[in-house]
Amino acid sequence: MSRPTVNDIAREAGVSLATVDRVLNARPGVRGKTITAVNEAIARLGYVRDMAAANLARSRRYPMAVFLPDGGGQFVQTVADALDEAAQQAAATRTEMSLIRYPAGDTHHLAALLAGVDPEAVAGVALMAPETPVLRDAVRALRARAVPVVALASDLPNAGCDHFIGIDSRAAGRTAGVLMGRFLGARPQRVAVLAETMLLRDAIERRRGFDEVLQADFPLVEVLPTLETHGATEALRRGLAEILTGTDLGGIYLLGSGHRALTAALEGMGLLGRVVVIGHELTKASRAALESGHIHAVIAQNPGHLARSTLRVLRAKADRQPIDEGQEQLRIDIVIRENLPA
Amino acid sequence: MSRPTVNDIAREAGVSLATVDRVLNARPGVRGKTITAVNEAIARLGYVRDMAAANLARSRRYPMAVFLPDGGGQFVQTVADALDEAAQQAAATRTEMSLIRYPAGDTHHLAALLAGVDPEAVAGVALMAPETPVLRDAVRALRARAVPVVALASDLPNAGCDHFIGIDSRAAGRTAGVLMGRFLGARPQRVAVLAETMLLRDAIERRRGFDEVLQADFPLVEVLPTLETHGATEALRRGLAEILTGTDLGGIYLLGSGHRALTAALEGMGLLGRVVVIGHELTKASRAALESGHIHAVIAQNPGHLARSTLRVLRAKADRQPIDEGQEQLRIDIVIRENLPA
């Protein structure tokens, strides 16, 4: 006994295939009484629509556009790679993807790109970007043209996106905080916080979570003000040196990217492996640093999961289908040397 | 311009649909020359097969059988729930699942069940079980009858399964070891190890990984012999009390299930929250213990991922299709209070 099909419900309801289809897709031109009859037949037979067959018949394609910042460190590249791989797999379900890089930080440029998106040619849009008023409006406009939009890695809470794919930055910061506190032990210690920039909401939220936890649960730990390096290795080195003149350092919290620069700086100062270092995101650099013991933990989100989730969610939104919350929920990964993925 | 279809390559290669299909599915009865011609056309046009359409045409169903132990603690139940949910989702790809519980530990019973599996009626088998000779043979026999078999959570390395879905227990133990070492700090400390039973290979491997790390990297920590409780709360309490008469305890490593019993015992002794407790698997009990601060970390594998992976891999094996290693690789999750999933 296999699953009932449209034919079965057509027979059961005493109507034709076409009518069943109209009811199924909520298309106009059917009497209310007929609709009821069909729906009853559907319920009676426990019919569930075969989406594979439906999509085949529609011969619909799902061209998705993903916008990623141009520079943005290794994490962005990791995500880009994961997206490419996910796209290959998703081709099996007619989901295509084009990756568009925009000048990092130039949200006007990105907004212009979004304004140029043709709803006929694009079934969904994903973007990783900081939240600015222009961008917020651009997203709104896009959604007004019935294009689903999801935010990637960095949330755009006020832009009214259809979905956010990523982890809660504040919780990620809290997680980093607990690990830092526990790894340091119960002695009075100082912790430096480094960031390339504090412009992104992610960094701010992480720092907030980090501080919350240390203040509440590890009162012996003093967290220093954030040192913004703006990607300059020299600034990092100078800043660290300055901090070190005053005090002994117990740990370093790396808010964003820059694992490589930090390792280099620490090495120059003979501090490699002598302070607890906790960072974010698993990249080639942070992975190497974990393996060699220069970094002790990394708070991460799985890029493969992020990428697959992006495409799946966009696809579901394009079909106005519900999404499986459980499957799309990204975990806050704690990565140490011992549980590094192969 | 949409994707090329079998029609396109048939035309391009100057053969018929059926021949293309034969080549595509590596069926016999085609001249070598024709095969080459078709393959060339495929390459030239960049054809990728539409699996959805293929499966529709086959109208093939994939009835999978999953065997889980009967008791086995909350983790097994969590997996069972996850499987049920995954099965609902997988119904979209004609994958059905029946969950069969067998008397925990009775591998003869399980082997008999496996012997009764009809290759016509079952497209794949997954099982969570300890490795015993009878079972090993039963799995071999099943595979000999062309039924794909995957091991769930607990590996059966010598049974020749098609795949293992789960995490490396030794690495999981190492991860627990590092966390224990770091959480304890740099003072001499003693750690008790509790297990319901050491019969399962998982527990043994975890303990091995745990010991390795502590011996190598945390020489100040002394790990006591494993205390087997056999699920008896009283045994646990007595054993703990005995350990405590001799020494102060810095930490407890819970090798298997029994979070609830442990919490109760610790409470009775006024030790709740005063020793570092690290366990395995995220269940209702361990989750509650994390939230209340009675357990400090749990090494886990995502049951949702485990379940979806199981069905996906079985499906792929049934179709003799390659699997996406990256997607099927389960992560060793480190769960603390701050990164508990919602």
Place this chain on the structure above:
DNA sequence: TTGTAGGCGTTATCAG
């Protein structure tokens, strides 16, 4: 060894 025709479950285009 190869080709033809029909079908899988759904949608879409016509007439009625």
Place this chain on the structure above:
DNA sequence: CTGATAACGCCTACAA
């Protein structure tokens, strides 16, 4: 408003 009928991309008898 409703109903035949032909797609969609692929597989599979059966025929040649």
